[in-house]
Amino acid sequence: MKRVASVSVLLAAAISLAGCSWPAGKETGGKPAATEQKELTILMQDGTSATVKNRIAELEKQAKLYEQAVPGVKVTIEKLAAPKGFAPAVQERLKSDKSADLLFGGFDPLLIEQGALADLLPMFKADKLTTDDLYESLTAMATVKGKLIGIPMAPEPLAVYFNKDWFDKAGVPQPKGDWTWEQFFNAAIKLKAGNTVTGKETYGSAIPFDLQLFESLAQSSGQSIVSPEGNRLSGYLNSKPVTDAVGLLLYHMNSSKASKVVSSGGAQIYNELSNQNVGMAIGQPVNYSLLGANPGLMSKIGVAPLPHMEKGTRANALYFSTMSILSGSKQKEAAWKFVKDVILNSDSAFQKDWGQQELLTSKAAAQKTGQQRDPALSVFIGELSAGIKPAVYKNAALASVSISEKRLVASQSVAEALAALTEMADQIDQQLMDKK
Structure with missing residues (x-):
């Protein structure tokens, strides 16, 4: 019995040192483990214009596709009424107890000054990624005091x-x-x-x-x-x-x-x-x-x-919008994964659909979708190099x-x-x- 006990102790120690655990989906006693669902909430402005409606519809579509592709994640698009402006509406929303993780909206110095938006550069570096696929002028404009406050999207040059x-x-x-x-x-x-x-x-x-x-x-x-x-x-x-x-x-x-x-x-x-x-x-x-x-x-x-x-x-x-991760988000890792898989991925379905209405800010996506070859859109893309705030x-x-x-x-x-x-x-x- 002593020998058996010794072997058991050694085996348990070996398992512990090897970092082994129970098979996924099981708990002690053989009961299935409850899968913790992650909920991502994306805030964006509501509105009646065709542009706003198209943007809402496209992000809602991508949210559903993402939920299907990534089990255990629920993505909610929350539309904010903004009679006094989007920044005040966001500020009021962030005072509530409800969680919020991502923000899509126009570049807003007020929200930036208040530290509402997380710096994305450390996230790029942690994953050994660069911003090289984004147009340099837009990345520069979305970088404030050395912090990238969001992925630039939907630029509107003249x-x-x-x-x-x-x-x-x-x-x-x-x-x-x-x-x-x-x-x-x-x-x-x-x-x-x-x-x-x-x-x-x-x-x-x-x-x-x-x-x-x-x-x-x-x-x-x-x-x-x-x-x-x-x-x-x-x-x-x-x-x-x-x-x-x-x-x-x-x-x-x-x-x-x-x-x-x-x-x-x-x-x-x-x-x-x-x-x-x-x-x-x-x-x-x-x-x-x-x-x-x-x-x-x-x-x-x-x-x-x-x-x-x-x-x-x-x-x-030129005006532009950003997809930003909120500083107060408790799901920053999941939010960053959504940004990588959908917004930054030049092969995502989002790029093709978004490009039907908006200028793309991924160089690779603009090439793959044909925007760079379109006689008119290529002119707007060329204007990005002369972009100023x-x-x-x-x-x-x-x-x-x-x-x-x-x-x-x-x-x-x-x-x-x-x-x-x-x-x-x-x-x-x-x-x-x-x-x-």
């Missing part, structure tokens, strides 16, 4: 949509490759003159008069419209480089009357193009998928790069300021533009002070 028929009718060469704002406006004048329609108001171009375009113009001239801290526009929005750039735009708009002002580069641009009111329009990639629903019109539309100042550099203030990414409060552009739009000279920009800068600065 580019020029143009109607090929309008160019042919006016006898103007279609734009290709690098060009300047002077060339853009000269083309707009000729397009308007060569495409008049009795009883219909037409323009050579449509231009979004917003902070995204202003920042692109300013950075092309080597100057931002806002201070580095993001808290002041006076001395920046009305600086000489910005005034000269905006003055050039206004001169061509008001002297030739060939360009129409719209409030943004989104749905309004699609409306102007689909109604064939303009020969060119500066807009975001979202319009491309909308135009795709009209094959007859789509065949007439080309895309050219965003122009730059004649003596300036290419600059494109929009002014609102320096200060989230800028997204909610009220801007009165009537005086600026009516400016007939550089002096008048300077006075209007100075007034606008002072008004915005006061609003920023009031929001503190």
